[in-house]
């Protein structure tokens with residue numbers, strides 16, 4: 001019984017990996033670099049993206065917004081006059097707590113791939129499930145905000161391990177909280193030693209330049225993949 005369950009889970013992840021590769025091929029064919037942006041609900045993904053859109057120069061960005069319901073984030077992004085597509089997991093995908101490759105596949109025809117260089121997929125806010133599903137991205141990044149506490153890397157290690165960049169957001173609130181930044185960074189290193197981390201405030205814009213530079217370099221990865 002137990003073994004059957006494991007087998008079904010493995011098959012589901014295999015199927016996801018196959019569809020993720022198909023997505024990746026489509027993105028590569030259009031020379032579009034793709035970031036899977038993840039976090040707990042409310043860590044600041046959309047706010048960071050809004051800032052990034054304003055700061056990015058010479059890179060045409062588009063956004064795929066993953067949410068259980070509604071178009072609140074897509075409406076915010078649309079206000080910045082870039083291509084944005086909403087993907088709701090409820091209805092249609094049973095109210096799932098993450099995007100998977102098949103959901104992203106269903107949105108590919110709606111994406112303006114000819115008009116963008118960089119696609120940021122804002123995943124559903126959740127520190128567990130999104131980490132398990134590749135969707136065809138070139139890079140994974142996460143936002144963690146200091147209001148979530150220092151222990152989060154230890155409690156949700158897969159999410160912190162699966163990302164090549166950890167954006168530590170809401171640092172404008174540091175003077176008002178008893179958040180121990182050194183302890184948080186030690187916890188981060190315990191689960192993903194040396195992972196690149198950036199301290200930012202999406203609200204004030206403090207520290208976001210390296211993040212914007214990192215984003216701007218993503219399309220080159222797709223081009224390299226295409227040429228290979």
Ligand SMILES: Nc1nc2c(ncn2[C@@H]2O[C@H](COP(=O)(O)OP(=O)(O)OP(=O)(O)O)[C@@H](O)[C@H]2O)c(=O)[nH]1
Nearest residue numbers: 040041042043044045046047125169170201202203
């Ligand atoms: N003080 C402060 N507040 C922030 C910062 N970034 C985001 N916020 C606030 O945090 C709340 C959530 O921000 P969002 O950008 O919507 O977070 P999100 O990760 O996109 O949320 P979901 O999509 O619902 O998971 C909003 O009230 C933002 O104004 C920041 O750097 N500092």
Ligand SMILES: [Mg+2]
Nearest residue numbers: 045046073122
């Ligand atoms: Mg959001």
